[in-house]
Amino acid sequence: MKSLLLFVVISSLGFAQGRAVDLIERLNRMSPTERRRVLDRMPPARRQLLENRINNFNKIGPEARQKLRKDYEYFQQLSPEKQDEARKTLRQIADLPEDRRQAVRGTINHLRQQPPELRQRRMTSKGFEQRFSEDERKLVRDAVALLPDPATPQD
Amino acid sequence: MDCILNKNEREELLLGYCTATLELDTTRTFERHIQTCEHCRELVEMQSVLDQTMLDWQAPEPDADFDRRLFAKIRWEQEQTQPWWREYLTFQLGWKPLIPIALASIALVVFLTRPFETADSNRQAEAIRAEEIEQVERALDDIEALQALNQQAVVEGAKEKL
Amino acid sequence: MKSVNSNVTSVASLERDAELMLRVRDGDETSFALLLEKHRNSVIHFLYRMVQNRAVAEELAQEVFLRVFRSRESYEPTAKFTTWLFRITTHLALNHVRDKRNERLHDSIDEKVEDGAPRQLPDREANIEQKMLRQARLGEIRQAIDILPEKQRIAVLMHKYQEMEYSQIAAILGCSESAVKSLLFRAYESLRSSLKQFSPGGSGQKVN
Numbered sequence: 471m472k473s474l475l476l477f478v479v480i481s482s483l484g485f486a487q488g489r490a491v492d493l494i495e496r497l498n499r500m501s502p503t504e505r506r507r508v509l510d511r512m513p514p515a516r517r518q519l520l521e522n523r524i525n526n527f528n529k530i531g532p533e534a535r536q537k538l539r540k541d542y543e544y545f546q547q548l549s550p551e552k553q554d555e556a557r558k559t560l561r562q563i564a565d566l567p568e569d570r571r572q573a574v575r576g577t578i579n580h581l582r583q584q585p586p587e588l589r590q591r592r593m594t595s596k597g598f599e600q601r602f603s604e605d606e607r608k609l610v611r612d613a614v615a616l617l618p619d620p621a622t623p624q625d
Numbered sequence: 626m627d628c629i630l631n632k633n634e635r636e637e638l639l640l641g642y643c644t645a646t647l648e649l650d651t652t653r654t655f656e657r658h659i660q661t662c663e664h665c666r667e668l669v670e671m672q673s674v675l676d677q678t679m680l681d682w683q684a685p686e687p688d689a690d691f692d693r694r695l696f697a698k699i700r701w702e703q704e705q706t707q708p709w710w711r712e713y714l715t716f717q718l719g720w721k722p723l724i725p726i727a728l729a730s731i732a733l734v735v736f737l738t739r740p741f742e743t744a745d746s747n748r749q750a751e752a753i754r755a756e757e758i759e760q761v762e763r764a765l766d767d768i769e770a771l772q773a774l775n776q777q778a779v780v781e782g783a784k785e786k787l
Numbered sequence: 788m789k790s791v792n793s794n795v796t797s798v799a800s801l802e803r804d805a806e807l808m809l810r811v812r813d814g815d816e817t818s819f820a821l822l823l824e825k826h827r828n829s830v831i832h833f834l835y836r837m838v839q840n841r842a843v844a845e846e847l848a849q850e851v852f853l854r855v856f857r858s859r860e861s862y863e864p865t866a867k868f869t870t871w872l873f874r875i876t877t878h879l880a881l882n883h884v885r886d887k888r889n890e891r892l893h894d895s896i897d898e899k900v901e902d903g904a905p906r907q908l909p910d911r912e913a914n915i916e917q918k919m920l921r922q923a924r925l926g927e928i929r930q931a932i933d934i935l936p937e938k939q940r941i942a943v944l945m946h947k948y949q950e951m952e953y954s955q956i957a958a959i960l961g962c963s964e965s966a967v968k969s970l971l972f973r974a975y976e977s978l979r980s981s982l983k984q985f986s987p988g989g990s991g992q993k994v995n
Contacts, residue, residue, distance in 0.1 A: 509758075512758060520758070520761070520762065520765075523765050523769070530772070531692060533692075534772075534775065534776075537775055538768065538771060538772055538775060541771045541774075541775065542767065542768055542771055545767060545771060553767075557766075557767065557770065560770040560771075560773070560774060561770070563774070564770070564773060575773075575774055575776075578774065579774070579775065591645045591646065592645065594645065595644070595645035596643070596645070596673065597643075597644075597645070597676060597677075597680065600677060601680070613774070617771075617774070
């Protein structure tokens with residue numbers, strides 16, 4: 471069943487690249503006995519965590535999964551340095567207090583869907599300055615620059 | 626001193642200025658104007674307060690069940706209109722209620738096509754090393770971080786717009 | 788003059804929604820789910836601010852998307868997708884407002900939202916007095932928006948919260964751009980007036 475869950479996750483996410491994806495598919499090709507043997511070499515808590523994380527993805531709705539797929543495909547195309555920058559920015563956002571985190575994420579998602587010129591205007595507006603601290607504004611700008619919405623034209 | 630702009634001009638410039646949608650030249654011109662026109666300067670201040678207040682009005686996030694209820698209604702409507710034989714033949718990918726059926730189908734395919742346990746499979750199993758599992762975990766880290774960014778605000782908060 | 792690029796990218800971006808809707812027309816329900824995910828919240832938020840009742844807003848939003856789905860086979864991308872979407876939304880909102888004009892229940896800012904989560908204002912200032920002032924202003928604005936004539940209310944909500952341009956609002960309301968500007972100017976003027984009492988020298992004199 472676990473292999474099926476992994477299979478469905480990968481199939482539905484449509485990953486076409488990335489070594490991690492290949493590894494996951496290799497796990498799928500194994501028999502349950504072999505897979506259990508491989509994963510059992512992991513500490514039990516860690517194995518359980520991995521399985522839980524994969525199970526969580528099966529709960530994502532199709533529309534969210536589709537969006538996540540596009541975002542991840544875009545992310546994978548970034549250079550390693552840019553990927554690290556993006557990870558750092560996302561981590562810093564996750565570390566914000568809850569209300570500020572939601573505000574920042576909400577604004578990032580809104581801006582990501584705007585054409586670049588409109589986005590730029592919004593980020594230089596008084597409203598933006600009033601709404602967020604300098605650090606938060608930097609996080610928004612960095613996130614939007616590193617992770618624009620792949621569905622929105624970026625030229 | 627009376628403002629040189631007529632009412633409509635003033636309102637249009639005011640709104641454009643406060644929403645940062647004016648062209649740069651026009652913005653600069655208007656900024657120069659409000660330095661000398663008290664009337665417009667007051668309006669800009671009042672509009673800014675209004676904008677801020679309106680931004681404070683946060684709409685609550687939709688119920689987590691919204692999509693499910695909608696799809697249930699759509700499904701119900703479709704069932705009222707679809708001939709019985711189409712129901713058996715229609716395979717609607719991406720609809721949550723049918724994921725178990727999809728999984729069962731995939732299970733059948735995987736079961737029928739899986740390789741028997743062979744020496745090759747054993748070698749494959751041995752070849753997946755701890756560092757490779759770590760790669761999988763790192764990929765999941767990135768996916769989860771992106772998912773958190775995409776996720777709408779939880780019910781206690783609300784999405785803020787500029 | 789606006790840059791050509793901005794217009795081109797906007798058109799291209801909007802066409803994606805139309806493209807998705809055409810796929811829905813062709814039977815692709817995943818595309819419908821994508822459109823729902825993209826536009827659900829903005830529709831609900833707009834309806835919420837129109838009717839100021841969360842449960843009603845969600846029911847109306849359900850009806851909006853049901854109608855979108857029902858209309859799929861006859862869908863033609865003659866306008867932007869969001870224009871079409873918000874025409875449906877506005878139509879339903881107006882019907883509701885007119886039907887329930889005297890029966891509408893208001894969410895008071897002092898009451899808890901149905902789900903139990905207290906309404907929150909951004910909490911960037913520690914100053915209690917400022918928070919109370921902001922809450923008072925917010926209450927005033929909500930009431931002021933609620934009593935705006937319907938078209939002014941629609942125009943201002945679309946302009947402010949959906950950040951739509953005059954042309955799109957005009958297309959949704961089926962009127963000219965100059966009519967939309969007129970609606971907005973009057974609406975904002977009324978709303979500014981409602982906040983006069985909070986301004987430091989508030990003389991009550993109307994500033995036009």
